[in-house]
Amino acid sequence: MSQTSYTSTASTARHGDEPLLQVRDLRVTFTRQGEESFAAVDGIDFDVRPGQTVGLVGESGCGKSVTSLAIMGLLPKRGNRVEGEVLLNGTDLLKLSDSEMRDRRGQELAMIFQDPLSSLNPVVPVGLQVAEVLERHKGMSRKAAMAVAREMLDKVGIPDPDRRLKDYPHQMSGGMRQRALIAIALACEPRLLIADEPTTALDVTIQAQILSLLKNLVEETGTALIMITHDLGVVAGLCDEVNVLYAGRIVERADRHPLFEQPRHPYTNGLLQSIPKLDVGRGERLNPIPGSVADNLPWTSSCAFAPRCPNALEVCREQTPPLEMDFGRALRCFNPVEVAR
Amino acid sequence: MSSAAHTDHDVTDMRDVLVDVRGVKVHFPIRKGVIFDKIVGYVYAVDGVDLQIRRGETYGLVGESGCGKSTLGRAILNLEPPTEGSVSFDGVDIASLKGEELRRKRQDIQMVFQDPMSSLDPRQSVESLLLEGLKAHNLIENDAAANQRLRELLAAVGLPPAALKKYPHEFSGGQRQRIGIARALSVNPKLIVADEPVSALDVSVQAQVINLLEDLQEEFGLTYLVVAHDLAVVRHISDRVGVMYLGALVEEAPAKDLYARPLHPYTRALLSAVPVPDPVIEDHRERILLTGDLPSPANPPSGCRFHTRCPWRQPTRCDTDRPVLRTVDLPGVPAEHRVACHWAEQIESGELRPHEVEAVAVEQMAGISQPDSPIIGPTSIAEIG
Numbered sequence: 164m165s166q167t168s169y170t171s172t173a174s175t176a177r178h179g180d181e182p183l184l185q186v187r188d189l190r191v192t193f194t195r196q197g198e199e200s201f202a203a204v205d206g207i208d209f210d211v212r213p214g215q216t217v218g219l220v221g222e223s224g225c226g227k228s229v230t231s232l233a234i235m236g237l238l239p240k241r242g243n244r245v246e247g248e249v250l251l252n253g254t255d256l257l258k259l260s261d262s263e264m265r266d267r268r269g270q271e272l273a274m275i276f277q278d279p280l281s282s283l284n285p286v287v288p289v290g291l292q293v294a295e296v297l298e299r300h301k302g303m304s305r306k307a308a309m310a311v312a313r314e315m316l317d318k319v320g321i322p323d324p325d326r327r328l329k330d331y332p333h334q335m336s337g338g339m340r341q342r343a344l345i346a347i348a349l350a351c352e353p354r355l356l357i358a359d360e361p362t363t364a365l366d367v368t369i370q371a372q373i374l375s376l377l378k379n380l381v382e383e384t385g386t387a388l389i390m391i392t393h394d395l396g397v398v399a400g401l402c403d404e405v406n407v408l409y410a411g412r413i414v415e416r417a418d419r420h421p422l423f424e425q426p427r428h429p430y431t432n433g434l435l436q437s438i439p440k441l442d443v444g445r446g447e448r449l450n451p452i453p454g455s456v457a458d459n460l461p462w463t464s465s466c467a468f469a470p471r472c473p474n475a476l477e478v479c480r481e482q483t484p485p486l487e488m489d490f491g492r493a494l495r496c497f498n499p500v501e502v503a504r
Numbered sequence: 505m506s507s508a509a510h511t512d513h514d515v516t517d518m519r520d521v522l523v524d525v526r527g528v529k530v531h532f533p534i535r536k537g538v539i540f541d542k543i544v545g546y547v548y549a550v551d552g553v554d555l556q557i558r559r560g561e562t563y564g565l566v567g568e569s570g571c572g573k574s575t576l577g578r579a580i581l582n583l584e585p586p587t588e589g590s591v592s593f594d595g596v597d598i599a600s601l602k603g604e605e606l607r608r609k610r611q612d613i614q615m616v617f618q619d620p621m622s623s624l625d626p627r628q629s630v631e632s633l634l635l636e637g638l639k640a641h642n643l644i645e646n647d648a649a650a651n652q653r654l655r656e657l658l659a660a661v662g663l664p665p666a667a668l669k670k671y672p673h674e675f676s677g678g679q680r681q682r683i684g685i686a687r688a689l690s691v692n693p694k695l696i697v698a699d700e701p702v703s704a705l706d707v708s709v710q711a712q713v714i715n716l717l718e719d720l721q722e723e724f725g726l727t728y729l730v731v732a733h734d735l736a737v738v739r740h741i742s743d744r745v746g747v748m749y750l751g752a753l754v755e756e757a758p759a760k761d762l763y764a765r766p767l768h769p770y771t772r773a774l775l776s777a778v779p780v781p782d783p784v785i786e787d788h789r790e791r792i793l794l795t796g797d798l799p800s801p802a803n804p805p806s807g808c809r810f811h812t813r814c815p816w817r818q819p820t821r822c823d824t825d826r827p828v829l830r831t832v833d834l835p836g837v838p839a840e841h842r843v844a845c846h847w848a849e850q851i852e853s854g855e856l857r858p859h860e861v862e863a864v865a866v867e868q869m870a871g872i873s874q875p876d877s878p879i880i881g882p883t884s885i886a887e888i889g
Contacts, residue, residue, distance in 0.1 A: 222706040259855060322796070322862075336797040366568035366733065368794045393707065396779025400786035419783045437711035438781055439740040445759055446718070449740070451711030455676045460727035 182210035183387050184234070184355055189247040191238065203229040205411035205462055208486075211355065216381060216388040218402035218419075219396060222434075224456055226411040227391045231357045233257075234389075235274050236264045251355065256412070273348035277360040279340035283332040289343045290328025296350045300301070315323050315346040320376060332345040338369035345376065352384055359391045374401060395434060399423055407431045410459050410467040413486060416493040427492065427499040429474045466497070474498045511770035522695060523557040523580060524729050528589035530575050534802060547802045549575040550712045551751035552589075554829070557695070562721065562728040564759065566735055566774075570798050572751040577697050577731045581613050582606065594694070611641045614688035616701050618700035624672040630658075630683055631668040631673030637691045653690075660723070661686045661716060680711035682716065689720065697729045702737060714741055739763050744840070747771050750801055750809040753829055757841035767832060767843040767852060769816045795861045808846070815858035 185479045191204040204226040219227040232238045234249050236256060249256040251271065276282045284292060293315055303311070308366035309328065316324035319340065321340040332340055341361060348356055358377065362370040378401060381388045390402055398405050405422050405471045407415040407430065415428035426432040433452040450491065458470040462483055466472070469479040476498050530550040533543040550572040557563045569575045579582040580591050582598045591598045593613065601609055617623035624633060634654055635644075644650040655665050661682040672680055681701065688696050702710040718741060720726060732738050738745055739759055746756040747768065755768040766772045773792040780786055794813050799805055805812050811822040829842040832849055850856045860869065 165886070222708060338797055361756070366798075367735070368773055368775045370569060370779070371791055371793055371799070372795075375791070394779060395707075395781035396786075399781045399783045400779055423781060423783050434707060435781060437708050439711070439714065439734075439736040440761055441739055441775070441778060441780065443734050443740065445740065445743060447740075449711035449715055451715060452708035453712075455678055455709060459674055 181212070182253065183213045184211040184389075185248070185250040186210070186230075186234065186283060187248040187250065188246070189233060190250065191226070191233050192244045192246075193242060194244065195242065200244075202411055203461075204233065207408075207411075207413055208481065209406055209413065209416065211387045211389060213354065213387055213405065214381075214385045216390060216402045218390045218392065218398040218405040219406060220392060220398055221408035222393055222456070224410075225408040227408050228359055230408075231274065231359050231389065231391055233484075235268065235272065235357060237274075263344075266300075269296050269348075270351045271351070271353055272355040272357065273351070273353040274357040274359065275341070275344045275348050275361050277363050279337065279364075279387075280332060281346045282344055283340060285332055285408050288329050288331055289335070290330075293343070293347050293350050296347055300351045301393070311350065315350050316343070319343070319346045319349075320372070321346075337365055338372060341365065341369075341373055342376070345373075345380070349380060349384065349386070353386060354390070355387045356381070357389045357391070360393070361390075362397065363392070363394070368500065370397075377401070395438060410456065410462065412462055412467070412495065413493065413497045418491065421492060425500075425502060427489075427494050427502075429472045429498075429500055430468050432500045433471075433473075466495075474500065521556045522556045522559045522594060523555075523729070524592045525553060525576075525580065526590050526592075528553050528576065528579055528591060530572070530579050530584055531587045531811045545802055548804055549801055550579060550586075551804070553748075553751075553753055555746055555753065555756070557727060557729060559694075559727055560721075560725055561743040561862050562730060562741050564738035564745040565729065565731045566733065566745060567739045567749060568733060568747035568774075568798060570750075570801060571748040572801070573731045573733075573748050574699055576748070577615075577699050577729060581610075581615060581697055581728065583615075608641070614691065614693040616681075616684050616688050616694050616696060616698040619704050620677065620684045621672065623684055624680060624687075626672055629669055629671055633672075633683065634668075634690050636686055637687060641691050643691060652762050657686045657690055660689065660720065676709075677705050678712055681705060681713050685713075685716065685720070686704045689724070692724075693726070695727045695729065697731070699731045700733070701730065703732065703734060708738070717741060735763075735775060747774065750799065750804050752809060753844065754810065755841075755843045755845075756829060757843075758838065761838060761841050765837065765841075765852075766843050767834075767837070767841070767848045768810075769814045769851065769858075770810050773815075783882045792858070808844075813861060815861055816847060816851050816856050816863070817859075818847055818856070820857045 185435050186207060186209050189204055189207045190202060192200045193201045194200040207230060209217065219230060221227050233245050234256065238245060245257055290309060290312045293312035294305065297303045297308040297311055298305065313324050313328055316327055321327050321339060321342050335343065362373050365373060374397065390398065392398060402419050405417060405419050407428065409430050415431045426435055436450040437452055439449060452471050454471040459467040460480065461470055464483065465481060466479040466484050469475045472479065478497050484495045484497050485495050528550055529552055531546040531548055534545045536542050536544045553576055563575045565576065575584055579586050586599060598609065631654060634657060635650060638644045638650065638653065644653060654668060656664055658665055658667055663679065663682055672683065675683065702713050705713060714737065721728060730738060730741055735862060742759045744756065745759050745762050746753045748772065749770050755762065755771045762771065763775065766775050773794045776790065776792045792815060796813055799812055807823040807825055808827050811817050823844065827844040827846050828845045831839050831842055834849055834852055
């Protein structure tokens with residue numbers, strides 16, 4: 164694999180040292196009567212600093228969406244158990260009551276989802292949906308809120324915002340709806356925005372528009388962003404720090420440049436190797452990761468990835484690898500990929 | 505409405521051509537009214553496409569949702585009878601076939617669908633799924649031969665023989681797609697139309713299926729038409745690629761030429777928008793950000809369909825003349841590389857510079873499905889019989 168070397172890229176703007184969000188040993192276990200409980204998120208720790216963009220990457224079923232729902236307090240009341248701590252400015256969100264959480268949602272932390280049509284209310288005009296948040300959290304009058312809503316629609320690049328205020332979601336295209344959703348999420352200038360696969364349902368040209376919009380808004384407002392995606396390409400262009408998840412645990416965490424230049428975990432490496440690239444020709448074989456997540460071993464007594472791992476040793480099937488720090492990189496592996504050169 | 509121009513482009517030896525698509529149009533009527541079933545307009549899903557697929561090659565069809573790529577794929581199988589134009593397969597005009605003849609022809613053309621869960625009957629075991637096609641085309645003599653054939657098929661797609669007794673829900677997404685491929689293979693087809701074969705799969709599994717498709721092509725001498733929105737996937741498996749925009753081809757070229765040197769403004773924008781998993785490239789690449797959305801296929805722009813979003817739009821010709829695929833007179837561009845743009849040469853030479861484009865709000869007409877959602881609802885859109 165050849166990679167262009169880069170001369171000291173301008174390091175991402177120094178973020179405040181105090182983390183805005185601290186996730187500590189977060190565990191979400193789903194239980195069902197008569198069935199063994201299943202840990203979708205199995206002890207995750209990470210920090211988000213103000214103004215920072217943190218990526219959570221992994222394939223379906225790795226627990227990335229459940230993590231975000233747990234942070235937002237949006238998991239269903241029954242059938243699951245959430246443990247650990249989610250500290251937003253030192254307050255543990257998991258200990259708050261429903262009404263205290265409602266006050267914070269939309270105000271201090273907000274979320275945008277993959278499918279904008281199912282996240283918008285189909286029978287309420289889009290402008291009112293933006294204004295609603297402002298009325299609820301900022302106590303604005305309808306008139307003042309609508310004026311801000313108009314400004315927000317303009318800011319997220321919706322053409323002709325005056326007319327679009329009165330439009331219903333079905334009158335907008337997919338890209339427009341996602342913009343409207345971003346406008347709702349950012350209306351109260353939250354300090355943390357969680358974006359769960361915000362561009363997966365969109366076409367590439369629209370995806371490029373939305374990503375550049377998110378990037379600009381985050382830079383402008385200083386909002387911290389948690390970007391949840393399965394697309395390593397999206398992460399490469401947007402995130403400061405990347406967490407790679409596998410079967411509910413973080414297997415590797417690093418800043419994006421070292422992560423992509425020198426992936427150390429065999430899973431991260433396997434993901435990067437298996438993606439078809441634009442500059443690789445016809446007939447060159449891809450290197451898929453063998454097997455599927457169905458082959459996973461339990462984390463409690465082994466490395467879950469061991470059955471699919473080309474680097475697996477005997478110890479991988481007998482012990483749980485710990486998440487160890489190594490020069491600013493966190494790695495959960497007994498036999499990581501060798502550093503080239 | 506201008507009729508499709510039949511340009512002579514017989515660079516290819518006609519004996520080599522397996523599928524010959526000429527001036528194909530598929531228009532869906534938009535109906536309104538409960539008592540009086542009035543046709544109030546048409547969705548111009550495919551609006552004049554010519555393309556040839558040669559024996560043994562993989563033709564990749566890319567474009568964004570709503571560009572008509574899937575409809576074109578279905579028109580080639582005659583699942584969506586073309587409103588105008590003809591599709592000939594192996595020298596036979598498919599539209600002229602009816603009933604039993606058409607059914608028998610379908611043995612040669614098979615399809616692999618995007619979502620393996622909804623294209624496999626949940627109540628049929630793998631064995632019965634695979635046997636269905638074999639029986640329908642009288643390809644098996646006795647049980648022993650059938651058993652042998654099923655094992656061969658499973659081995660070809662990399663599934664264990666024990667899979668025969670299982671049902672689709674017992675498999676993972678990647679394995680289900682393998683079953684879908686085995687079903688397509690079972691009747692020894694000449695052409696396989698794969699509509700988004702890997703887009704529902706996780707990346708690590710996606711690579712397995714792409715490799716499998718390539719192996720099978722080599723082993724059985726298959727011809728593929730791959731319809732996909734993922735440019736990297738298409739690049740990887742195609743010999744030639746056609747880029748569609750709003751019902752028509754805007755550029756067609758051998759894969760390596762297209763990706764190395766895209767000539768149409770839309771192709772340029774599309775390629776520049778694909779996120780690349782390399783932060784070094786991401787930090788320094790120039791993006792051509794298209795403004796606005798895809799115009800409604802029920803009300804396509806005049807002239808060049810792309811002129812409403814094109815950063816290189818010129819005051820003349822673009823909004824009046826509809827460009828057709830043509831070869832360009834540029835050094836190093838092969839005759840096979842064709843582009844539907846009036847100004848391709850001037851753009852490539854740098855004579856024309858891109859400019860800002862004002863985003864135009866696209867009206868979503870009631871009753872017409874949005875490009876992002878699948879076409880549903882027989883009350884609003886019906887097939888032309």
